[in-house]
Amino acid sequence: MSKIVLGIDISKKDFHVTLILENQTTKSKVFKNNPEGFLVLKNWLSKQGATQVHGCMEATSTYGEALAEFLVENGHKVSVVNPSRIKGFAKSELLRTKTDKVDAAVIARFCLAIAPEIWTPLPVEVKELQALLRRLESLTDMYQQEHNRLETATPTVAALIESHLEQLKQLIVEVKQLIHDHFECHPDLKAKRDLLTSIPGIGEQTAAVLLTEMGCIEQYRNARQLAAHAGLTPQERSSGSSVQAKSHLSRIGNARLRKALYMPAVAAMRHNPLLKLFAQRLLDRGKVKMQVLGAVMRKLLHFAFAILKSQKPFDPDYLAHAS
Incomplete structure (x- = not known):
């Protein structure tokens, strides 16, 4: 495992990094969280002589997925860890300051000290299935929220809610069909699903x-x-x-x-x-x-x-x- 580590603190619009080189020199910088920012990071790492790093970030939402995949594609190693582990590590250092720059440095030191397990990107077909399922989850939650609002809605607002519920219901049907078609297009994925549904209690969606x-x-x-x-x-x-x-x-x-x-x-x-x-x-x-x-x-x-x-x-x- 490379002794050069890169702590990454991710947010929606940008990400802060702290690089710890083999001679223990540290460097910090902030980049835009988009493809252009990733390329700037790549060039910056090259200038620092960091041809292969062990990057580490917290598993927070989906903001870091694209960057993690970019790093792996460019020959680096990445760990995506539970935020509780980073929080516990920070407490062990008795830190009292919390900023994006400080968090990136903590993540870098955590990576150097703990050497967490390496993250593996999901196969393309699994990632697409995951996106469809999470969209279905969102639509189902929205449907339930709108349905709950009917209880206290005035007649005029109730009519609007009913219309929205019909739209959501149609979208849910469409996404379920896309999920079904996705399995049909990927026999290996379908075979694994069929293995799991052989367990009494496990349905296709589960x-x-x-x-x-x-x-x-x-x-x-x-x-x-x-x-x-x-x-x-x-x-x-x-x-x-x-x-x-x-x-x-x-x-x-x-x-x-x-x-x-x-x-x-x-x-x-x-x-x-x-x-x-x-x-x-x-x-x-x-x-x-x-x-x-x-x-x-x-x-x-x-x-x-x-x-x-x-x-x-x-x-x-x-x-x-x-x-």
């Missing part, structure tokens, strides 16, 4: 979300790593004899994965033989319903990992041993 939000399955050494990525691993808080809090889900991870698994877990507790027995055992041991639901969500993700790794559809006997 499978699609899993495929886009999990990323490349090869990046995980085991199912627990995938569960940690989704924030579905237990978090324990105890210390000596005075602090003995109940364990709970960490929720430090991909919120879309957790949201996508919630209703399938509810359905699986009723219709998936393995998970129905699993849930009952936990209830018999005194676990509360929400704890059991979280455990079922995690188990579903373990199943998804095993199935995609083995390329075999759901088999209760196989998964009873594999998971």
Whole structure:
């Protein structure tokens, strides 16, 4: 791994960077967050003798995706890390100042000290599917918000809302059709979706979300790593004899994965033989319903990992041993 690191603090319009060279010299600069700004960054790095850097940025919204892809395409390494890790690192340094320039420097020092895992861009077809699913999510949220406004709307405003609801409904149908067509155009993606839908409780839309939000399955050494990525691993808080809090889900991870698994877990507790027995055992041991639901969500993700790794559809006997 290169000893030259680049801390990147991303915002919508620009991004601040701090470069730490091999001789520990640091340089800072700000660039526009657009293709022209990326080229200026490339030339600046070249002038500093940084032919290959390990760039690091926080996983915040989608503002940094284009830059991350640009860096990878130009032979650099990139890490996209959970903001909580950077925040914790900054606290360990007892920092009291927070500006974009300071944040970029913190990210650079974090990258140098921790050497976080390397980020891999999504394949083009997966990225397009992700964009379609997030558009569908936005339209569905807008539809629900407008529907809620009907309760207090005057007759005139209600008519306008009804018209907008019809438009949204049509757009939702169109995006769902685009998602269906996208799978038809990419047989490998469709085959993975069909593997996931062989799990009782996992429908086509949930499978699609899993495929886009999990990323490349090869990046995980085991199912627990995938569960940690989704924030579905237990978090324990105890210390000596005075602090003995109940364990709970960490929720430090991909919120879309957790949201996508919630209703399938509810359905699986009723219709998936393995998970129905699993849930009952936990209830018999005194676990509360929400704890059991979280455990079922995690188990579903373990199943998804095993199935995609083995390329075999759901088999209760196989998964009873594999998971």
